[in-house]
Amino acid sequence: MEKAYKFRIYPTSEQETLLQKTFGCARYVYNYYLNKRMTAYQKDKTTLNYYACSADLTRLKKEKDWLREPDKFALQSALRNLDDAYQRFFDRVRKGEAPGYPKFKSKHDRDRSYTTKFTNGNIKVLDKHVRLPKLGLVKCRVSRQVEGRILSATVSQKPSGKYFVSITCTDVVQESLKPTGAIVGIDLGLKELCITSDDLRFDNPKRLARSQKRLARLQRQLSRKPKGSKNRGKARIKVARLHEKVANQRRDAIHKLTTQLVHDYDLICMETLVPKNMVKNRKLAKAISDAAWGEVARQLEYKTQWYGRALIKVDRFYASSQTCSVCGCKGSETKNLAVREWDCPNCGAHHDRDVNAARNILAEGLRIVNAV
Numbered sequence: 001m002e003k004a005y006k007f008r009i010y011p012t013s014e015q016e017t018l019l020q021k022t023f024g025c026a027r028y029v030y031n032y033y034l035n036k037r038m039t040a041y042q043k044d045k046t047t048l049n050y051y052a053c054s055a056d057l058t059r060l061k062k063e064k065d066w067l068r069e070p071d072k073f074a075l076q077s078a079l080r081n082l083d084d085a086y087q088r089f090f091d092r093v094r095k096g097e098a099p100g101y102p103k104f105k106s107k108h109d110r111d112r113s114y115t116t117k118f119t120n121g122n123i124k125v126l127d128k129h130v131r132l133p134k135l136g137l138v139k140c141r142v143s144r145q146v147e148g149r150i151l152s153a154t155v156s157q158k159p160s161g162k163y164f165v166s167i168t169c170t171d172v173v174q175e176s177l178k179p180t181g182a183i184v185g186i187d188l189g190l191k192e193l194c195i196t197s198d199d200l201r202f203d204n205p206k207r208l209a210r211s212q213k214r215l216a217r218l219q220r221q222l223s224r225k226p227k228g229s230k231n232r233g234k235a236r237i238k239v240a241r242l243h244e245k246v247a248n249q250r251r252d253a254i255h256k257l258t259t260q261l262v263h264d265y266d267l268i269c270m271e272t273l274v275p276k277n278m279v280k281n282r283k284l285a286k287a288i289s290d291a292a293w294g295e296v297a298r299q300l301e302y303k304t305q306w307y308g309r310a311l312i313k314v315d316r317f318y319a320s321s322q323t324c325s326v327c328g329c330k331g332s333e334t335k336n337l338a339v340r341e342w343d344c345p346n347c348g349a350h351h352d353r354d355v356n357a358a359r360n361i362l363a364e365g366l367r368i369v370n371a372v
């Protein structure tokens with residue numbers, strides 16, 4: 001089993017200088033070979049693959065001295081990332097989707113990171129430090145015991161200026177949970193975070209709503225500050241910090257939800273996407289609920305794997321809150337989103353629309369399982 005452990009790190013000013021250089025060099029290598037691959041294709045329709053770029057990097061490092069200062073694996077993994085971006089691009093072209101060509105990385109992008117590989121004990125997690133290649137011991141808040149064999153470490157800096165390290169380990173022993181015999185369908189909403197087919201409700205935390213309001217206010221203040229001014233820089237950091245806080249609060253709420261679900265149920269059914277009509281076309285609300293959906297899916301995917309549970313994703317068509325989960329009859333008056341409860345005109349069952357949707361998701365999930 002693979003597992004990632006993320007900790008905050010506190011580099012010294014010398015370490016910070018080297019970190020910034022490494023981010024910069026990794027970005028330079030990424031952009032240099034993106035440009036090279038683009039020109040090769042435009043010139044004679046050839047594709048420069050990862051290995052060709054990797055061989056060329058040796059030449060480039062002889063030419064540009066400063067590329068030899070930072071961790072060499074950081075440059076290698078920048079090439080890897082570029083290749084992954086290309087693979088995703090080719091996939092989209094194959095599927096006939098909008099291609100979205102790989103983009104150059106901007107110096108002004110404040111989400112910075114690089115990845116380094118484990119070799120000969122160059123990465124180590126101690127009590128209050130991590131050992132990283134070229135950096136040596138970096139002060140670190142180690143909040144959990146790291147288990148398994150270390151594969152790699154990703155060092156990142158968030159727009160707020162904080163630094164983190166994420167250590168990826170393999171061969172982590174994880175015991176499956178005992179079967180409970182219970183199954184569940186979940187409906188993800190905007191008002192509540194989640195409603196289950198057992199009529200359990202998980203609310204979005206109140207403090208999250210408060211932080212979101214404050215964030216909107218700070219963002220308005222930021223937009224009024226003149227570009228390039230000192231106050232704008234200060235306001236930007238304030239916004240970035242609160243952004244991170246909101247993201248953390250949301251992630252924590254989702255962790256609580258997914259941990260409980262995985263603990264209580266052997267089989268969990270969820271929809272593939274949040275139905276568009278649920279958010280009434282409000283752009284911000286939509287972005288928030290989509291982000292929450294993605295995070296719930298991500299956490300459930302790895303947690304069900306860790307603990308030996310099953311996760312079934314159901315086409316959102318079946319997530320309908322308008323189909324009676326008892327008799328399968330399609331109600332018509334429930335199209336109005338304001339109607340929270342309704343009675344089935346066919347069998348007379350009384351429904352809460354969200355619980356009903358969760359039950360339809362569960363029924364469709366079970367149909368998929370039994371069809372296999």
Ligand SMILES: [Zn+2]
Pocket residue numbers: 324325326327328329344345346347348349
């Ligand atoms: Zn019915």
